[in-house]
Amino acid sequence: MKEFKAIVNEYKKLDLTLRKVALATVVKVKGSSYRSPGARMLITDDGKWVGSISGGCLEGDALRKARQVMTSGEALVVTYDTREESNQNLGISLGCNGVIDVLIEAIDCADAHNPIALFEKLIQLNEPAVIATACKNDVFVGRRIIHTEKEELLNTFESPDFENKINKDLFQIFNSPQSKTIVYTTRELSTEVFLELVQPSISLVIFGGGFDARPVSQLAHTMGWDVTVTDECVAHIAPIFFPEAQNLSLCHRDTFDQNITITAYTACVLMSHNYEYDRDVLKKLIQSEVPYIGILGPRKRFDKMLEEFHKDGINLNQDTLHTIHSPIGLDIGAETPDEIALSIVGEIQSKFSKRSGGFLKYRQGPIHNRDENSDQVFKQVYLNPTNSNKKATS
Numbered sequence: 001m002k003e004f005k006a007i008v009n010e011y012k013k014l015d016l017t018l019r020k021v022a023l024a025t026v027v028k029v030k031g032s033s034y035r036s037p038g039a040r041m042l043i044t045d046d047g048k049w050v051g052s053i054s055g056g057c058l059e060g061d062a063l064r065k066a067r068q069v070m071t072s073g074e075a076l077v078v079t080y081d082t083r084e085e086s087n088q089n090l091g092i093s094l095g096c097n098g099v100i101d102v103l104i105e106a107i108d109c110a111d112a113h114n115p116i117a118l119f120e121k122l123i124q125l126n127e128p129a130v131i132a133t134a135c136k137n138d139v140f141v142g143r144r145i146i147h148t149e150k151e152e153l154l155n156t157f158e159s160p161d162f163e164n165k166i167n168k169d170l171f172q173i174f175n176s177p178q179s180k181t182i183v184y185t186t187r188e189l190s191t192e193v194f195l196e197l198v199q200p201s202i203s204l205v206i207f208g209g210g211f212d213a214r215p216v217s218q219l220a221h222t223m224g225w226d227v228t229v230t231d232e233c234v235a236h237i238a239p240i241f242f243p244e245a246q247n248l249s250l251c252h253r254d255t256f257d258q259n260i261t262i263t264a265y266t267a268c269v270l271m272s273h274n275y276e277y278d279r280d281v282l283k284k285l286i287q288s289e290v291p292y293i294g295i296l297g298p299r300k301r302f303d304k305m306l307e308e309f310h311k312d313g314i315n316l317n318q319d320t321l322h323t324i325h326s327p328i329g330l331d332i333g334a335e336t337p338d339e340i341a342l343s344i345v346g347e348i349q350s351k352f353s354k355r356s357g358g359f360l361k362y363r364q365g366p367i368h369n370r371d372e373n374s375d376q377v378f379k380q381v382y383l384n385p386t387n388s389n390k391k392a393t394s
Contacts, residue, residue: 001201002224003051004119007042010050011107011116020045021107022066023115026053027135027194028181031098033082037179038196042116043104045070053102057082066104075105075142077135103135103194105142113154118146121153126200129153130173132166135181136192149174161186166193173197200265201226202352207256207281208272209236212296215341216269217242223345230256232277253280262288267348269328271296279305286320292351294328294344302326330357 007023014021026039034055041051041059043066053062058080069076080100107114122129129148134140134157145166146153157163165184173179179196202225206213209231217227221244230249231237237248251259262268268290270278278295282305285293295302302324309316316324329343330350350357360367 001123001199003040004123004198005201005224006050007040008116008120008123010042014044016109020070021109021116022069023105023107024053024062024066025103025105025133025194026100027077027103027133028101028192029098033098033100037181037194038198054100058100058102062102062104069104069106073106073108075103077141078102078104101135103133103142113156115144118144118154122146122198128174128200129198130170131194131196131198132170133194133196134191135194136183137189139189140191145170147171159186162191166195170195200263202348203261203263203266204228204348205230205260205262205266205268207231207268207270207278208274209233209241210271210273212337212340213271214241215338216271216344217245219341219345220348221245223349228260230260231272253277254284256281257284257288262290264289264291265352266290267292267294267352269294269296269344269348271328273297275301275304279308282324283309283314286314286316286324291323292348293324294347295324295326296328296340297326299327325351 011021022043024041024043026033026035026037029037034057035053039051039053041049041053041062043049043063045067047063049059049063052059061080062078065076065078078101080102082098082100105115107116111117125148127148127150129146132145134143140157140159140162143156143158145155145157145163147167147170155163157166162184169182173195174197176197179194181192181194183190183192202220202223204216204220204225205228206216207230209229213229217229220227226247227242227245228247228249229237229242229245230251232250232252234250237250239248242248249256249259262285268281268285270281270293272278272281273296278297282293282295306316325347328347329340330346332339332343332346334340334343346357
C-alpha cells in the first residue's frame with residue numbers, strides 16, 4: 001500500500017496538461033528477482049519515475065518502453081530475462097536468474113477508472129481488495145476486475161465467459177497469502193491474468209507518548225504504516241514530538257476504544273512506562289480482535305499483569321497469549337531508543353508476514369513464497385487473519 005500511496009501522491013502533483021504518464025507493473029516472475037509481482041512504478045515522459053520494478057537495473061529500459069506506450073496509447077507486456085547467459089540484450093550482466101514480465105500501460109487522466117484513480121479509491125476504502133489484470137493477449141491486455149469483499153469496483157473485460165472463470169479464482173485470493181498468474185481459455189482465445197491481493201497498511205497504535213515512542217512512530221511512518229499515538233497526558237502528544245503521526249489522541253485508558261478503531265490490520269504497542277496504565281489498556285485490548293499486542297518492559301512485568309488478571313477471574317486462552325509479545329521486539333541486541341524501535345517494527349512486520357524474523361541465510365527454501373507447480377515467485381502479502389476467538393475467558 002505504501003507504493004500505491006507514493007504513486008497517487010506523485011500523480012496528483014503532475015500538470016497533466018503538459019505531461020504524459022505510464023504505469024509499469026510486475027505481473028509475473030519465474031525464478032529470482034529483486035521485486036515480486038505487484039511491484040509498480042509511475043513513469044512520466046520527462047524521464048522521471050516513482051516506485052520501482054527492480055533494484056534499478058530494469059528501470060532505464062522500462063522508461064524507453066514507456067515512452068513508446070505513451071505515444072501509441074497501447075498497453076505492452078515486456079519480458080526481461082535476467083539470467084546471465086540471456087540478458088546481454090540489456091547491455092549489462094545482471095545474473096538475477098529470473099524471467100520478469102512487466103505490463104506497461106498509458107494513463108488516461110480523463111478516464112475516471114484509470115489505474116491511479118482506482119488506487120486512490122482503494123487507499124480511501126482502507127480494506128482488502130483483489131485485482132485481476134490481464135497481462136497476455138492483445139484483446140484483453142491491461143483490462144481489470146477489482147473487488148472488495150463487499151462490492152465490485154471495476155470490470156472492463158466485457159466477456160462473461162472470462163469474467164465468471166476469473167471471479168471464481170479471484171474471490172479465493174481473499175483467503176490466500178499468495179498472488180498468482182493463471183491462464184484462462186475459452187473456445188475463441190486464451191489470456192494470462194495476474195491475480196493479486198491488496199491489503200491495507202498496517203495501523204500502528206502506540207500507547208504512551210514518551211521519548212522512546214518517537215523513533216517507533218518515525219520508523220513505522222517510513223514503512224508506510226498509519227500511526228496513532230495516544231496518551232492520558234496532553235504534554236506527551238504534542239505535534240512537535242510526532243510530526244509524522246496521522247493521529248494524536250488524548251484519551252483515558254478506560255475510553256480509548258471509543259476513539260481508536262481496532263481492525264485485523266492493527267498492531268498495538270504499550271510503552272507508557274506506567275505499569276497501571278499498560279495493565280488497564282491491556283485488559284481492554286484482550287477483549288478485541290487485535291492480532292498483535294506488544295508490551296515494552298521485562299517479562300516479569302507482564303507476568304505480574306497475568307497474576308492480577310487471574311485474581312480478578314480473567315484467564316487468557318492460548319490464542320490471546322499468542323497475540324501478546326512481552327518482552328516486545330526481535331532479538332537484535334537493541335539498547336538505544338532507535339535500536340529498540342527497529343526491533344519493535346521488525347517484529348510487527350514479521351508477525352503480519354507470518355515469518356520468524358530469523359537470518360535468511362538459515363532459511364530452508366526460497367525467500368519468497370512459490371507456486372510449487374509453476375515455479376512462480378509470488379508477492380509476499382500480509383496474512384488475512386482468521387476470526388478465531390481471541391477474547392479472554394473469565
